[in-house]
Amino acid sequence: MSFVSGLKCRECGTPYPAEALYVCDVCFGPLEVAYDLAAAKASLSRSSIESGPPSMWRYGALLPDPGDQPVDLGAGWTPLRRARRLGEALGVRELWLKDDTRNPTGSFKDRVVSVALSSARRLGFSTAAAASTGNLATSVAAHAAAIGWPSVILIPADLEKSKIAMTAIFGGTVLGVEGTYDDVNRLCVELVAEHPEWAFANVNLRPYYAEGSKTLAFEIAEQLGWRTPAQIVVPLASGSQLTKIAKGFREFIDLSLVEGTEPVYFGAQAAGCSPIARAFASGANVVRPERPNTIARSLAIGNPADGPFVLDELRATGGDCGSVPDDETLECIELLARTEGIFAETAGGVTIASLRQLIGRGAIDPERSIVAIISGHGLKTLDAVSATATFTRVITPSLTAAEAAIASTALVGAS
Numbered sequence: 354m355s356f357v358s359g360l361k362c363r364e365c366g367t368p369y370p371a372e373a374l375y376v377c378d379v380c381f382g383p384l385e386v387a388y389d390l391a392a393a394k395a396s397l398s399r400s401s402i403e404s405g406p407p408s409m410w411r412y413g414a415l416l417p418d419p420g421d422q423p424v425d426l427g428a429g430w431t432p433l434r435r436a437r438r439l440g441e442a443l444g445v446r447e448l449w450l451k452d453d454t455r456n457p458t459g460s461f462k463d464r465v466v467s468v469a470l471s472s473a474r475r476l477g478f479s480t481a482a483a484a485s486t487g488n489l490a491t492s493v494a495a496h497a498a499a500i501g502w503p504s505v506i507l508i509p510a511d512l513e514k515s516k517i518a519m520t521a522i523f524g525g526t527v528l529g530v531e532g533t534y535d536d537v538n539r540l541c542v543e544l545v546a547e548h549p550e551w552a553f554a555n556v557n558l559r560p561y562y563a564e565g566s567k568t569l570a571f572e573i574a575e576q577l578g579w580r581t582p583a584q585i586v587v588p589l590a591s592g593s594q595l596t597k598i599a600k601g602f603r604e605f606i607d608l609s610l611v612e613g614t615e616p617v618y619f620g621a622q623a624a625g626c627s628p629i630a631r632a633f634a635s636g637a638n639v640v641r642p643e644r645p646n647t648i649a650r651s652l653a654i655g656n657p658a659d660g661p662f663v664l665d666e667l668r669a670t671g672g673d674c675g676s677v678p679d680d681e682t683l684e685c686i687e688l689l690a691r692t693e694g695i696f697a698e699t700a701g702g703v704t705i706a707s708l709r710q711l712i713g714r715g716a717i718d719p720e721r722s723i724v725a726i727i728s729g730h731g732l733k734t735l736d737a738v739s740a741t742a743t744f745t746r747v748i749t750p751s752l753t754a755a756e757a758a759i760a761s762t763a764l765v766g767a768s
């Protein structure tokens with residue numbers, strides 16, 4: 354059972370029922386889901402959670418009510434891996450990677466979509482929709498297909514080919530919009546007004562959608578043996594993942610389920626789209642929109658909805674925000690692959706490059722535990738690496754040619 358008590362405004366705190374609402378009538382602020390944590394405390398324990406399913410729905414008590422059954426392709430409960438070789442390369446003592454490449458459609462978006470569409474079905478919707486930088490599109494299309502719903506997906510027309518194919522294959526309506534993600538998002542806000550019967554995962558279902566990211570915090574805490582990490586690095590697009598990871602850790606701390614205090618939060622952005630990093634560095638409370646220009650398309654949101662809330666989390670815990678050029682992103686996709694055997698998309702490269710940058714400038718303490726979120730699979734952004742990740746040598750099918758080629762290349766083994 355779920356301990357949701359309703360919705361409440363993130364700006365002024367006005368309470369609302371857990372219905373299809375997302376904007377505060379009083380102040381136009383965004384709504385979020387609220388829980389009766391006192392009641393949850395009386396019935397929720399480590400062992401009741403441990404006896405749940407090996408998926409994110411083991412934390413169903415602290416998620417929106419999914420109705421009879423969640424819309425579930427198996428999102429979550431991904432590995433938290435101790436990264437000794439990468440940790441050594443970066444000079445840190447205790448590094449962990451949350452490997453969210455291993456979700457059903459290859460990104461962390463499966464967590465938020467599973468919650469959004471479960472809530473949408475409970476609330477009586479029957480069409481799924483989304484404004485997306487790519488990964489949300491794929492996940493909404495897949496989950497909609499699995500429950501027989503039509504889907505309407507809007508993405509920038511110049512997105513990576515692999516992300517377009519991975520979305521279109523599920524048979525929904527996929528509209529390529531000639532513009533940036535921020536243009537796509539503006540258009541979707543207008544579409545919601547015309548089609549209030551469509552469940553836009555990240556617009557009119559946003560309060561429910563966002564809750565899915567809390568499961569990253571819940572899983573990390575449980576997988577560390579019911580303790581919080583000292584520091585965590587999170588890639589930022591709209592900023593929702595980071596703010597809800599923070600909400601998740603706070604709920605677990607309030608429920609006395611974990612040892613330790615809140616982690617210090619660190620954001621990761623590409624230099625070609627770093628409105629939050631810039632606002633943080635300049636001490637501003639407002640985030641000035643910018644026009645994205647980066648290979649990290651999944652993070653290319655120039656006007657991030659959760660930007661000011663992210664700034665609050667970073668400042669309240671003594672965190673910081675990385676901002677890394679695309680060449681460092683590519684270098685760190687390789688570094689991660691070659692040290693840990695994980696192939697990440699560009700967002701993962703941004704996260705590792707930001708981790709390295711933040712260690713370099715003394716913002717991250719190398720002696721204390723660190724978790725980095727690897728949020729999407731490398732097959733989604735193959736084009737980004739295909740120029741360098743290719744044959745060592747092409748040879749004729751003869752033993753002489755093979756031996757000559759092998760002799761002329763330095764064999765790189767495990768070190």
Ligand SMILES: *Cc1c(COP(=O)(O)O)cnc(C)c1O
Pocket residue numbers: 460461462488489588589590591592593594595651652698700728729
């Ligand atoms: C969407 C996305 C993010 C960040 O999401 P927000 O919650 O909007 O900040 C990070 N990584 C990947 C791969 C994504 O697709």
Ligand SMILES: [Zn+2]
Pocket residue numbers: 362363364365366367377378379380381382
């Ligand atoms: Zn309000």
